[in-house]
Amino acid sequence: MNWILIQKDELHLDESVTLKDERHIHIRTILKKRPDDEVQVVIQNEGNYIFRVIQITDMESILVKKETLSLTLNPLPIHCFFSLPRPQTAKKILHLAGAYGIHSLSFFATETKNKEYWTSPIYTKDWNQWIHTGMCQTGNVHFPTVQFGQKKNWKEFLSNWDGNVFVLDRVGEFDLKTFKEPLDQMQNILFVFGPESGWNENDMKYFNQLRYKIITLGNINLRTEFAFSSLLYLMFRN
The missing domain is CATH 3.40.1280.10 (SPOUT methyltransferase, trefoil knot domain)
Incomplete structure (x- = not known):
């Protein structure tokens, strides 16, 4: 998993997201992220972003949008x-x-x-x-x-x-x-x-x-x- 996928309706008003499922586990145990680390995020049907980890515990990861990236690839129109x-x-x-x-x-x-x-x-x-x-x-x-x-x-x-x-x-x-x-x-x-x-x-x-x-x-x-x-x-x- 190179990117963390989230849905637009998961974002809070301050553009943060709280993850408690397998994405949180991946961030904590595979990516081994800590507060202030960055994570690549793809928001379905919207775009690519860098999010910053603002809190991580055994139970959840909280990320906030930091910057917008250019699209990684152009979808194939077939x-x-x-x-x-x-x-x-x-x-x-x-x-x-x-x-x-x-x-x-x-x-x-x-x-x-x-x-x-x-x-x-x-x-x-x-x-x-x-x-x-x-x-x-x-x-x-x-x-x-x-x-x-x-x-x-x-x-x-x-x-x-x-x-x-x-x-x-x-x-x-x-x-x-x-x-x-x-x-x-x-x-x-x-x-x-x-x-x-x-x-x-x-x-x-x-x-x-x-x-x-x-x-x-x-x-x-x-x-x-x-x-x-x-x-x-x-x-x-x-």
């Missing part, structure tokens, strides 16, 4: 769709989304997916905690919009997308490594990640019918979280 991954994979996806600050994540169950995954706590109550771990890692301030399309049709969602849809597949015609779209022109791009077993023939026919671009990350099969990480690296590099 949207990503995932064919319902295993819960352990979803944790990594959510963490990475929080680290890079992408605009939105959408999870849908395509025909080949195990719909029992929807019952996992990662999809019902714990998902935001994993986004927070990514934000604490990098200092990203943007909390992505997350949609769980448990009762929605995934093809209908794609066909109604107001923007470009890029489908990732190992045999894609376009190589993402040569993708040079400026970040400020990527606001409505949706990158679509399929099942790790690959898209079936009917899916590919559907994509071709809608004239979606099929793009590749390389001529090897990647687990979903590695494919997502590769996409984020390539976008961030640009």
Whole structure:
């Protein structure tokens, strides 16, 4: 945890914050902060700051805003769709989304997916905690919009997308490594990640019918979280 994440409504009128949870434990036992020491703080959807420790005890840490920092990174203005991954994979996806600050994540169950995954706590109550771990890692301030399309049709969602849809597949015609779209022109791009077993023939026919671009990350099969990480690296590099 490189940054302490707080919510705007946790701030008192004097711009101080009192922490009594795992953040306090981290400040006291991992960072080993003492009064007058400084802590890097990210306020969700607002900015990056330096806070000063004004009091620390066994039970709580009290910090006060000292100065405003320039944003650590500019969030990636992209949207990503995932064919319902295993819960352990979803944790990594959510963490990475929080680290890079992408605009939105959408999870849908395509025909080949195990719909029992929807019952996992990662999809019902714990998902935001994993986004927070990514934000604490990098200092990203943007909390992505997350949609769980448990009762929605995934093809209908794609066909109604107001923007470009890029489908990732190992045999894609376009190589993402040569993708040079400026970040400020990527606001409505949706990158679509399929099942790790690959898209079936009917899916590919559907994509071709809608004239979606099929793009590749390389001529090897990647687990979903590695494919997502590769996409984020390539976008961030640009």
